[in-house]
Amino acid sequence: MWVVLTAMATAWVVRYAAKVRKDPDASLVGWDDPDEQDETTTDKMAEDVEDPQLSHTLTGTQKWVLVITVFAFGLMIFSVIPWSSIFGSTTGAADYYVTHETATPPYWFELNWWFPQLAMLFIIASWLVGFVARMPEKEIVRLIGAGAADMIGPAMVVLLAGGVSVIMNNTQTLDTILSSMEQLVSGASAGVFAIVTVIINIPLAFLIPSSSGHGALAMPLLAPLADFAGVSRATTITAWITGHGWTLLWSPTSVVVVGGLAIAKVGYDKYLRFVWPLLVALLVVSFAILGIAAGLE
Template sequence: MTFKFPSAYTILFALIAAVAIATHFVPAGQYDRVANPELGRDVPVPGSYQEVEPNPQGFFDVVMAPIAGFYDPGSYEARAIDVALFVLIIGGFLGVVTKTGAIDAGIARAMARLQGREKWMIPILMALFAAGGTIYGMAEESLAFYALIIPVMIAARYDAVTGVAIIMLGAGIGTLGSTINPFATVIASNAAGVPFTDGIVLRFVILFACWLACVVYVMRYAEKVRANPDHSIVADRRESNAAHFLKGRNQGDGAPDFTGKHALILIIFAASFAVMIWGVSVGGWWMAEMSALFIVASIVVGLIDWMGEEEFTSTFVDGARDLLGVALVIGIARGIVVVMDAGNMTDTVLFWAEGAVEGLGEVAFINTMFWLQAGLSFLVPSSSGLAVLTMPIMAPLGDFSGVERSLVVTAYQSASGLVNLINPTFAVVMGGLALGRVPYERWLKFMWPLLLILAVIIMAALSVATML
């Protein structure tokens, strides 16, 4: 009997149980916290760590963690229940649009126009997603694009992994190399007591170098798959993925006709995503507003296609049902942080990290800081949550080692961004892989050489900047 790697649900439940067991052995502790008016949050006070009454988590806590994960915002910008509802509504919206045949006809026309030049979609799309990441920390909202990008990649004779990589690596590298991202760079710089523009040149260098490395890596993989589909790490799922993402498209009957109605629906489709990006980056929107946007867009598309009320509602519900598993993964992933916080582990781990960098030289300090932040990112996947938790403690330590606080901020955001490309506690990773039908262990197999390359680039950039 061959070993089969467990599903995302089993992995996440195992992590919840492991963290719960750890609360029985890791000393419970907390920092004192004070309100920071600029950040609008309570931040830990350096030197105030103390052990507190332990609160080991048991069986009931493990069982309740996924439920609490949906409702407890913790250090996140949105509750998991809000993100999960957004994903379900996106599923309904995509179901309605797919039913009209507009996506199938649009993909067929795009492939005809791009004949022989399909590979250039990869750097262009990754640049667009990276721009979203570096400007406003594109994360949960990227989930809306998987059902749009992956069918195009499969139709271009690539695979689902290529589509997932374009979105997850594109947006992830943008966040890793954040320049003006308010949820990472700005919050961390404020917590560290420095202007967010300090160190921005280095961050642009890291952003471009890491983006270029990712583009080359993904393009090489995609071309290998196109030349020989057996080189795909999801080759055994090729037929089922094609049936899922290109459903309703019968290639044997030739390309579907592209009508004026299809064009109008695709304009509404694209405009919905453009409005979403504007709303998040300029209008102060979040999950509730984005969900409402796609409900309205679904109704508009249904009216254009002149669906009856019964057909529209059943199609919308069927589309939402397709993404129900993704919504569940998002809540379960948040449950890990719920157990860790309830067991008073988080501040203890931060205290240990504080002691690990004291007294180090400049280069040793910044690289140790990078890896400590990487470890903490597994426990606190939210970039803003990690910034508020660690920067008030870690940034002042740079003063004693002669390292500028802006470099500590860059080390933090680079580490957080790197880890969140594979982090199983990050709902965006597990949700994106579920949307792309890519098993987690296959994603790790795809990613590990690239992670080493990116880590070397980041450590080299931090080391050189420290010595200048």
């Protein structure tokens, strides 16, 4: 399933790139340079530090900056992986989604970092880059602030989405949604159960973009219902994560979507115009694969 959906997405992007290369006017974002009043803080910052005489050869300073960047991202990935959960024996799928506990103690090299530690990691990496580039202290602070300024908008969107999730949880609105979800999937055939599982998890993923939080709420209900419908746990989890992952491809509550669009300076409306045909195709193909898989069990 992953191979098929990834191939579809790759083909869609390559097709669009070839179309724009042949006809630049077909680009959804256009090719006009931004006006002075439309320039973001990082645009102006880039004008200050970029050399107009572009060179294709990396200098010694640029190589060290690249090394620091690669090391920071590598350490970030390494630090958040629960290695004992992967190579040790977990206490079970349900317990993993709730507590991430394992039957074996954490390995000595596990860091168990999360957002506070990762934020400090990138602040330190930013200072190291400035030091290697021989920037004055005031310039380093200015550039760090300039980069953070462009992310204020996406951060506010994520903050408001989190507030909506808290309100719905405290008012027991999520309990109502989960109860309705249980009534929809109970008594369904195997193929229908898999497809309905995807559909009913879409609004939940919109409200709870965290996969662990979403799984902790939904899986305790879906697991016994899947047993009655004759659907394996593997197919049930695949259907659940399909609905969750598909939603996070377009949801404004997704940090990846709003953050990526902010970095690329692409409007959310233009992104939706580009991606909606692909989203429909991915959903239809996912329904077909899950329906066939559940029917064959």
